[in-house]
Amino acid sequence: MGAGDGFRAPAAVISAGLLSVLGLSWFWSLLALLGVYLCSGGWRFLYVAACTIKRDLVGLCILLRVKFFMHHYIRMRSTVPSIFAQRVALHPDKAALVEESTGEVWSFSELDRRSNAVAQWAVAQGWRSGDVVAVFMESRPLMVALWLGLAKVGVEPALINFNLRRDSLMHCMGVSGARGMVFGAELLDAVLEVKESLSSLSLFCTGSSPVESLDSLSAQNLDDLLFYIYTSGTTGLPKAAIIVHSRYYRIASFGYYSFGLGPDDVVYCCLPLYHSAGNIVGVGQCVLHGLTVVIRRKFSASRFWDDCVKYNCTVVQYIGEICRYLLSQPVRPSESCHQVRVAMGNGLRPNVWEDFMKRFNIKRIGEFYGATECNCSLANMDNKVGACGFNSVILPSVYPIRLLRADEDSMELIRDSRGLCVPCKPGEPGIIVGRINPHDPLRRFDGYANQIQHRLNNLQIMIQRCQRMCLKMFKDIKVCVCEAVGCHCSCTLSYSSGVEGKAGMAAIVDVMNDFNCETFLRDVQNALPSYARPVFLRLSPEVDKTGTFKIQKTRLQKEGFDPRQTSDRLYFLHSRLARYESLTEELYSAIMQGKLSL
Ligand SMILES: *[C@@H]1O[C@H](CO)[C@@H](O)[C@H](O)[C@H]1NC(C)=O
Ligand SMILES: *[C@@H]1O[C@H](CO)[C@@H](O)[C@H](O)[C@H]1NC(C)=O
Numbered sequence: 205m206g207a208g209d210g211f212r213a214p215a216a217v218i219s220a221g222l223l224s225v226l227g228l229s230w231f232w233s234l235l236a237l238l239g240v241y242l243c244s245g246g247w248r249f250l251y252v253a254a255c256t257i258k259r260d261l262v263g264l265c266i267l268l269r270v271k272f273f274m275h276h277y278i279r280m281r282s283t284v285p286s287i288f289a290q291r292v293a294l295h296p297d298k299a300a301l302v303e304e305s306t307g308e309v310w311s312f313s314e315l316d317r318r319s320n321a322v323a324q325w326a327v328a329q330g331w332r333s334g335d336v337v338a339v340f341m342e343s344r345p346l347m348v349a350l351w352l353g354l355a356k357v358g359v360e361p362a363l364i365n366f367n368l369r370r371d372s373l374m375h376c377m378g379v380s381g382a383r384g385m386v387f388g389a390e391l392l393d394a395v396l397e398v399k400e401s402l403s404s405l406s407l408f409c410t411g412s413s414p415v416e417s418l419d420s421l422s423a424q425n426l427d428d429l430l431f432y433i434y435t436s437g438t439t440g441l442p443k444a445a446i447i448v449h450s451r452y453y454r455i456a457s458f459g460y461y462s463f464g465l466g467p468d469d470v471v472y473c474c475l476p477l478y479h480s481a482g483n484i485v486g487v488g489q490c491v492l493h494g495l496t497v498v499i500r501r502k503f504s505a506s507r508f509w510d511d512c513v514k515y516n517c518t519v520v521q522y523i524g525e526i527c528r529y530l531l532s533q534p535v536r537p538s539e540s541c542h543q544v545r546v547a548m549g550n551g552l553r554p555n556v557w558e559d560f561m562k563r564f565n566i567k568r569i570g571e572f573y574g575a576t577e578c579n580c581s582l583a584n585m586d587n588k589v590g591a592c593g594f595n596s597v598i599l600p601s602v603y604p605i606r607l608l609r610a611d612e613d614s615m616e617l618i619r620d621s622r623g624l625c626v627p628c629k630p631g632e633p634g635i636i637v638g639r640i641n642p643h644d645p646l647r648r649f650d651g652y653a654n655q656i657q658h659r660l661n662n663l664q665i666m667i668q669r670c671q672r673m674c675l676k677m678f679k680d681i682k683v684c685v686c687e688a689v690g691c692h693c694s695c696t697l698s699y700s701s702g703v704e705g706k707a708g709m710a711a712i713v714d715v716m717n718d719f720n721c722e723t724f725l726r727d728v729q730n731a732l733p734s735y736a737r738p739v740f741l742r743l744s745p746e747v748d749k750t751g752t753f754k755i756q757k758t759r760l761q762k763e764g765f766d767p768r769q770t771s772d773r774l775y776f777l778h779s780r781l782a783r784y785e786s787l788t789e790e791l792y793s794a795i796m797q798g799k800l801s802l
Contacts, residue, residue, distance in 0.1 A: 580638025
């Protein structure tokens with residue numbers, strides 16, 4: 205990345221105009237200005253621009269291609285499953301997925317058939333669009349058939365890390381709000397350990413399922429949720445990042461176009477499928493671009509190149525450690541007689557980069573940067589050693605990302621005297637920032653499962669997560685607050701101790717004053733089991749800005765649902781009438797005296 209002020213043409217023309225007024229001819233004036241510009245450091249910009257123009261053009265072409273196809277798919281109202289269906293129609297008999305451990309090959313039509321069977325089965329379970337189902341199994345083709353099949357009917361799979369046990373497993377189950385879990389038989393022990401806590405869910409161990417064709421696909425589009433991937437995050441417990449169809453498309457196709465992949469490539473994927481690297485950058489090449497992907501359950505340094513030779517792989521995936529393990533292996537013949545052309549991944553250190561390319565005869569390294577949920581991702585598109593991406597010097601706003609100076613210890617952004625952030629100079633470390641644009645599928649941020657992202661229409665998903673979290677994770681906590689960043693609603697669920705999770709209250713900030721109790725009840729009835737539905741609703745016109753959430757929690761807890769304590773609108777879910785009733789003082793006393801049951 206480089207700094208440099210562009211040559212401001214209009215200013216130059218005006219100055220040249222002024223000079224020519226002074227009696228110099230236009231030609232000489234422009235030449236004089238060019239001289240001044242070059243002497244004042246402009247030559248540097250021109251030099252950098254000349255060196256980077258080819259790279260920028262390549263990058264621009266890739267960006268335009270991804271955008272073009274993305275807009276095409278948006279126009280066609282495509283989804284990941286419907287793009288996959290096109291691949292199946294194109295080459296039904298081509299190998300789609302290969303299971304390394306058994307050598308079993310699934311053609312595109314086979315993968316389609318199996319995912320249809322999953323979809324059919326999911327519908328038979330009563331699961332519908334918007335329901336979350338956890339998928340907990342080791343990496344193998346069946347896992348792809350599972351999430352793809354669930355996605356076909358709009359059920360949202362939460363892809364759970366198969367290494368998790370007990371508390372961490374329960375945490376991820378809790379934040380997902382899953383109604384059921386499908387697990388691999390190899391993880392039976394892990395599931396049995398937490399069986400009691402999972403007792404309210406339907407559990408399924410994968411076996412063979414009937415294969416039938418499926419006619420009714422759910423009506424979705426690229427903006428809809430495809431699945432959840434858990435990201436480790438820097439603050440402890442994993443968060444469930446929302447992957448919408450367009451994000452899946454974007455990540456996979458940036459990989460495809462940036463690293464020059466083609467339809468005849470065979471990808472070797474030994475990264476876990478519960479992460480985006482394995483499931484999107486890798487498997488996405490099969491689902492969206494029709495490539496063959498070889499799936500290995502777990503990475504093995506000694507088997508790596510033998511596998512690549514055996515399956516004629518031309519593309520491998522890595523994370524930094526994989527490259528280091530491979531380099532520390534003794535030399536074996538397979539490492540130089542494979543057909544691998546491209547290695548794509550994250551975290552290849554510059555100091556082993558060239559050794560890796562040379563020893564294993566890899567022509568191209570596709571290093572990229574970007575977290576699963578990241579708002580801004582980068583890729584090394586020109587095979588430059590050590591780079592994970594670039595920022596155009598000539599046209600920095602085509603892809604608006606910046607590297608900003610930050611304090612290396614606190615990771616706080618450094619600001620200048622005017623309070624503005626300071627861009628890094630070439631070679632300086634910093635924090636990457638990108639412009640978020642919710643209307644641009646390339647730049648939007650979809651957030652995490654336990655944040656309110658959309659307005660009231662998504663509230664039920666949110667409440668579901670809060671409630672499950674409260675009920676399952678923090679049994680003795682009375683109030684659980686979920687904070688929504690940058691949007692108009694927040695939700696607080698409180699539980700009074702006597703009723704043990706039964707009488708939850710949802711405190712909703714209704715800025716637009718357009719909250720509809722009926723729609724809300726319908727959503728909640730669809731989303732939540734009866735015991736978890738909020739019995740009380742409290743609508744406030746604005747976010748409580750005065751206190752921290754802690755204070756607000758205590759205040760809400762203290763005020764409870766007493767209409768005399770607040771001017772907020774209060775509602776009560778009348779179980780007999782099956783609707784939310786405005787909570788009057790009479791109703792309040794009836795409830796308090798136990799005349800009206802909850
Ligand atoms: C790999 O390529 C060779 C030669 O083209 C072919 O004979 C072999 O069947 C291929 N192996 C697989 C697993 O596709
Ligand atoms: C992306 O943007 C959102 C909204 O501003 C922010 O909350 C989130 O932390 C960002 N994520 C990353 C990975 O930068």
